[in-house]
């Protein structure tokens with residue numbers, strides 16, 4: 001299949017164009033200890049980081065593929081055909097005018113500079129391996145908020161990074177967290193000082209442009225006592241006939257009383273493997289929320305998790321997944337109640353269509369010492385046709401009898417009567433389906449900033465087009 | 470005096486039978502739809518899963534008229550309504566259904582809606598996550614055009630109609646029919662009717678499950694939407710109560726998929742008294 005044919009097959013993926021590749025540095029495909037060392041050297045990193053990368057690489061190399069999930073799709077990943085580092089721009093700019101024109105055009109088309117002016121506190125835009133643009137509002141900078149791409153974070157705040165890097169997700173957590181730690185590049189580093197509330201969201205946008213590309217961004221957010229921040233990320237890639245790999249690690253630290261909300265709208269093209277580890281630690285009375293939307297990609301494996309370490313802390317994971325033709329969204333949530341009076345809520349919604357497959361994989365644990373915990377899990381699946389599939393794998397391990405657990409699961413289909421009702425109000429069959437689907441996702445979209453919610457609804461309406469046989 | 474009353478339309482109507490359909494109307498520049506039937510059902514036979522349900526329905530409603538169909542459970546009332554609206558489960562074996570002379574059976578359900586057919590459902594469907602306000606705006610836009618769903622005029626009409634139906638404004642934030650009580654569902658159907666201003670409103674058991682006040686409120690909405698307009702309505706019910714508040718021009722009795730009797734408003738009282746048994750086996754000739 002050529003790339004043009006690939007684009008035809010996937011149809012209306014709106015972010016599927018690609019720019020000519022103007023790489024200033026492109027590593028040869030394939031992975032070895034030398035590649036890992038080269039990345040570190042190129043970035044002029046401190047010794048400890050180089051060593052951490054190398055250890056992580058060795059772990060990755062030895063560790064077998066997961067023996068669960070979509071093993072056959074995982075086996076198709078050809079680690080030797082992937083490019084592990086590609087830089088298209090010489091520097092990270094803080095003025096869009098200085099970003100190379102074709103890259104700037106891409107972000108223009110994605111609407112990033114526009115959104116930045118209207119409703120964001122800061123923006124980082126990553127293209128392939130490096131951030132090409134970065135900026136934060138002056139008033140936040142004055143209050144001591146640090147918002148940098150991860151590489152600059154390491155250069156300018158080495159002690160903070162050294163303290164927290166890999167503290168939430170050790171490189172040995174899983175094969176892909178090891179891979180990310182070995183070859184990471186880009187991502188965000190955020191520190192919010194005590195008591196500072198960042199009112200408007202900060203936005204990161206990740207774009208893969210090149211073929212057979214691997215993007216391995218690394219994000220670390222530390223919210224100090226009583227502070228709050230809302231981080232939003234979006235991602236897209238061109239449609240190619242060969243696969244790309246996106247494997248990120250995100251670590252959140254919410255110190256006592258802090259509040260971190262992390263929202264994602266993942267819309268990778270259908271040739272991208274999206275294997276991501278996201279985890280946060282919530283200290284006393286802190287709150288961590290993952291709002292996670294997975295619309296694109298070929299295979300996503302992602303289970304945002306929260307460790308409720310401090311008493312009275314709270315976790316929420318609200319996620320939606322849409323699986324269309326050839327897609328498998330294997331998503332879910334993990335929450336560990338380690339302290340007393342901690343509460344958690346998981347809401348997972350998945351839609352499968354045209355043979356797509358959605359899986360919910362959830363794990364909630366309550367440790368023996370954690371008294372009076374409350375947990376609530378709801379997972380709903382909507383299946384749009386006979387060929388599509390939905391599975392749920394929920395586990396709850398409750399080792400303290402005072403815990404209050406609620407669990408609900410449902411699988412539903414769109415009924416002819418529901419469609420007929422909406423069509424009798426003048427909506428075409430496709431529009432009616434989009435109304436039902438967007439309604440199903442509403443508990444998720446209502447948690448997003450308005451602009452994102454609108455975009456997501458449009459996206460789903462597009463997915464419903466041409467779906468009526 | 471007779472000369473003062475000269476009205477070509479009345480003369481034409483009185484002598485309609487003299488004209489051949491179509492060609493004369495065009496030459497005289499007379500719009501068929503203004504004086505002919507709003508809804509015309511002829512010899513309609515329909516089945517579901519090979520079970521025949523409608524066995525030759527004939528029905529004509531003129532603009533401005535309100536008709537009622539009464540009949541026991543299972544007589545084919547909902548089937549008739551669903552076929553006019555185009556429900557995919559039913560198969561029309563023969564016959565025609567026309568709105569202002571246009572063949573409805575040719576059209577998709579949403580095209581019928583855009584043409585001006587509205588159905589108030591016996592069992593309105595829930596759409597979790599779809600907010601009432603949003604749904605109303607989108608539905609008005611779909612049937613009456615984007616402009617009709619914008620601006621102050623729409624908002625005022627919405628407010629006014631909700632007030633008339635005793636619907637609190639918090640309702641707009643709820644999800645369509647999701648967790649609604651029986652009465653709320655029916656009032657919501659009528660709210661849609663009032664906003665979408667259809668040419669033909671079919672109301673399938675809109676009165677069932679409502680108390681006296683509910684029926685009165687809903688009747689007020691129907692009257693407001695239909696009376697004094699060129700629109701017509703078909704009220705399906707098996708109680709006469711709602712017909713006390715929405716005086717129908719004609720009442721049709723449906724038994725086993727056939728209209729066996731047609732009469733004026735008094736027929737409702739007669740049915741209330743005598744039931745349907747005396748009409749069993751009868752057929753309007």
Ligand SMILES: Nc1ncnc2c1ncn2[C@@H]1O[C@H](COP(=O)(O)OP(=O)(O)O)[C@@H](O)[C@H]1O
Pocket residue numbers: 517518520522540541542543544545546547548549558
């Ligand atoms: N989906 C269906 N499948 C089979 N039979 C049906 C279906 N819907 C209606 N019927 C039958 O058609 C007949 C008429 O039903 P309906 O039009 O709903 O009656 P009413 O509205 O007058 O109570 C009934 O005998 C009913 O059992």
Ligand SMILES: [Mg+2]
Pocket residue numbers: 546547548591674
């Ligand atoms: Mg019925």
